Amino acid sequence: MKSHSVNPILSILVCLFFFQIQFLPASTFSVYEFPGDKDFPEAAERGALQSLCSESEGELAAYFKFRNMPFDPELVVTREEQKCHIWYEPTLPGFRADSENDPIQGLVFDVHTLSFLSDRTESVGDSLDMVREMLPYIHRPLEITLGVNSSLEEQWYQEALSLNFEDLRHTVKFHETTAKVPNPWAQDYLKSGKVGEKPVILVPRRLLEGSSAYGEDFRIFLDDLVDGPFVRSRLSWEGGDIQFLRNPKNPSETILFYGGSAKQYWGKALTDKEYAYVLKREFGADHVVNLSGLEPHIDYFVSFIPKENIALVSVPVTNNQDLAMSALEALGQRLKTPYTHEILDLAVNLSVSADEFRNNRKEIREAMDLLKKSQGSLSIEGEIQMKERMESYVRQNCSEDPYACYSGDNWKSLYTKDRLLLRDWISSATVLQSDVAQIPALLSVIESQLPDFNITGMELREQKIAELEALGLKVIRIPRISGDKSLKLSWAGISYVNNVLVDDTLFIPVMGLTKFEDSVIDDLQRQLPSSYKIVPVYSRFLLLNNGGIHCATGIIRGK
Numbered sequence: 001m002k003s004h005s006v007n008p009i010l011s012i013l014v015c016l017f018f019f020q021i022q023f024l025p026a027s028t029f030s031v032y033e034f035p036g037d038k039d040f041p042e043a044a045e046r047g048a049l050q051s052l053c054s055e056s057e058g059e060l061a062a063y064f065k066f067r068n069m070p071f072d073p074e075l076v077v078t079r080e081e082q083k084c085h086i087w088y089e090p091t092l093p094g095f096r097a098d099s100e101n102d103p104i105q106g107l108v109f110d111v112h113t114l115s116f117l118s119d120r121t122e123s124v125g126d127s128l129d130m131v132r133e134m135l136p137y138i139h140r141p142l143e144i145t146l147g148v149n150s151s152l153e154e155q156w157y158q159e160a161l162s163l164n165f166e167d168l169r170h171t172v173k174f175h176e177t178t179a180k181v182p183n184p185w186a187q188d189y190l191k192s193g194k195v196g197e198k199p200v201i202l203v204p205r206r207l208l209e210g211s212s213a214y215g216e217d218f219r220i221f222l223d224d225l226v227d228g229p230f231v232r233s234r235l236s237w238e239g240g241d242i243q244f245l246r247n248p249k250n251p252s253e254t255i256l257f258y259g260g261s262a263k264q265y266w267g268k269a270l271t272d273k274e275y276a277y278v279l280k281r282e283f284g285a286d287h288v289v290n291l292s293g294l295e296p297h298i299d300y301f302v303s304f305i306p307k308e309n310i311a312l313v314s315v316p317v318t319n320n321q322d323l324a325m326s327a328l329e330a331l332g333q334r335l336k337t338p339y340t341h342e343i344l345d346l347a348v349n350l351s352v353s354a355d356e357f358r359n360n361r362k363e364i365r366e367a368m369d370l371l372k373k374s375q376g377s378l379s380i381e382g383e384i385q386m387k388e389r390m391e392s393y394v395r396q397n398c399s400e401d402p403y404a405c406y407s408g409d410n411w412k413s414l415y416t417k418d419r420l421l422l423r424d425w426i427s428s429a430t431v432l433q434s435d436v437a438q439i440p441a442l443l444s445v446i447e448s449q450l451p452d453f454n455i456t457g458m459e460l461r462e463q464k465i466a467e468l469e470a471l472g473l474k475v476i477r478i479p480r481i482s483g484d485k486s487l488k489l490s491w492a493g494i495s496y497v498n499n500v501l502v503d504d505t506l507f508i509p510v511m512g513l514t515k516f517e518d519s520v521i522d523d524l525q526r527q528l529p530s531s532y533k534i535v536p537v538y539s540r541f542l543l544l545n546n547g548g549i550h551c552a553t554g555i556i557r558g559k
Contacts, residue, residue: 040266048089057076060085072277109128111131119163146174191242199558203233204222208265255287255288260290304501305532312497315477323449334435390421393417434541478497478520494543
C-alpha cells in the first residue's frame with residue numbers, strides 16, 4: 001500500500017481538524033478487525049477489537065501518541081505485509097477498577113429464592129448458608145444486596161429477612177431478576193470502580209463460564225442489571241479471573257492480575273500481549289501480571305491481604321494421610337451404610353505408619369480401585385421423608401392436575417398455605433443434591449493423596465510465586481486440593497484462597513474435612529498478624545460446584 005507524498009503527520013492533523021475523522025486517510029492506514037469466535041459470537045461487541053495498520057511503525061506510534069492511546073513497540077505485529085498495533089477503546093473512558101486495597105462498601109449475594117423465603121433449616125454450604133455465617137462477623141454496617149429470581153411482595157422479603165438473620169445491622173436491599181435459573185456466582189459479573197469520582201459497576205457483555213448455553217441461560221440475568229451504576233462492558237469476562245492491587249512499590253499505581261478464561265471467548269486471534277493490553281485498557285490498570293495456566297480462575301490461585309502486602313497462594317498437596325482419612329470419614333458420614341467392605345478395607349490401608357503408607361502402594365491402590373468401582377452402589381443417608389406429606393398436599397390442592405402444584409409460580413401457593421412443608425421440601429431436595437455430588441468429589445480427594453499420585457504444573461506455579469515476590473509481596477502458601485481426574489469428574493477441587501477479606505476478618509471456605517481443615521486454618525492464623533481473625537465458612541455446595549466464597553461474593557469497594 002502506497003503512502004501520500006505529503007507529510008503524513010501533517011495530513012492527519014489537517015483531516016482531524018476540518019473533518020473530525022477518527023482515522024487517517026485510507027491510503028495511509030488500514031483497519032484490521034479481529035474475527036469473532038464462532039462458538040461465542042456475541043462475546044465481544046462487534047467492531048470492539050481492531051488493529052490499526054500502516055506501512056510505517058513510526059506513523060503508527062505518532063498517531064497513537066496524537067490520540068493519547070498507549071503504544072508499545074513489542075505489540076507491533078505484521079498482518080498482510082503491514083505493521084499493526086492493537087487498538088481498543090474501553091467501554092468507559094477513564095474507568096479505573098477498585099483495588100483490593102479499597103475498603104468494602106457493599107456485598108452482593110445471589111441466594112436460592114425458595115430456600116431464603118422458607119428459612120431452609122438444613123445447611124448445605126451454598127450462598128445462602130454462606131451469607132448467614134458471614135454477616136454476624138461483619139461489625140461495620142455495609143450495604144448488602146440479595147439477588148433473587150422472583151418478583152414478590154415486599155412483605156415476603158422482610159419476613160424472610162427476620163427468619164434468616166438475627167440482629168441484622170446492615171442495610172439490605174433486593175435485586176430481582178426475571179431469569180429462571182439462579183446464579184450464585186456474584187463475583188463473576190461485577191467489577192466496581194470509578195470514572196473520576198463517579199462510582200460505576202462494570203458487568204460483562206455475556207456471562208459464559210465456558211459455555212454458550214450458559215450464556216443464554218443468564219442473558220436475561222445480565223439484561224436485568226440496567227439500573228443505577230451498572231454499565232455493560234463491550235467484552236465478556238469472568239470476575240474471578242481478574243483481581244486488582246495497588247503496587248506495593250508504588251501505591252499510586254494499580255496492578256491487574258489476570259487469567260486466560262476470557263481469551264477463549266473474544267481473544268483467540270489476539271496474541272497474549274494484545275489480550276493483556278485490552279484487559280489493561282478496559283479496567284484502567286497501570287500494570288498487568290499474567291497468572292493464566294494455573295487454575296480455572298486466578299481466585300483459586302491467589303488472594304491478597306493488601307494492608308500487609310501479603311499474597312495467599314495455593315499449592316497442591318498430595319501424599320497426605322490425614323487428608324485422605326478426613327475425606328473418607330466425610331464420605332461415610334452421609335452414607336446409609338458407612339462401613340461397607342470397600343470403605344473399611346481402604347480405611348485399614350490408610351491407617352498405617354508413614355513408611356508403610358509410602359511403601360504399600362500396591363495394596364492401597366487396589367483398595368482405592370475397589371471403592372471407586374463400587375461408588376455407584378453407595379447410597380446416601382435417607383432424606384427428610386416427604387412423600388406422604390407432598391401427596392397429601394397434592395390431593396387437597398391439585399387433584400385434577402398434580403403437576404400444577406409444582407409448575408410455574410405455584411410454589412407461591414404452597415408458601416402461603418403450608419410454609420413448613422415448603423421448607424422441608426426444599427431442605428430435602430438441596431441436601432439430596434449436595435450429598436449425591438459429594439461422593440465422586442470425596443473419592444477424587446482421596447485419590448489425589450495416594451502415594452503414587454502425580455501433580456503437574458509445579459514449575460509454572462513456582463515461577464508465578466517468584467513473580468509475586470518480586471513485586472514486593474510476602475507469599476504465604478496454602479494447601480490446595482486439586483482432586484484427581486481419573487474419575488472423569490469436571491471438578492476444580494478445593495482452594496482455601498478462594499476467600500473474602502472484610503476489614504480484618506478473613507472468611508475461608510471449608511468442605512467439612514475437619515481434621516485437615518483445622519490444621520490449615522491454625523497454620524495460616526499463626527502466619528498472619530495477630531489483628532486478623534479467620535472465620536471458617538461451611539461452603540460444601542459452592543466447592544462442589546467449582547466455586548468458593550470469593551466466587552459467590554460480589555464486592556463493591558470505595559475510598
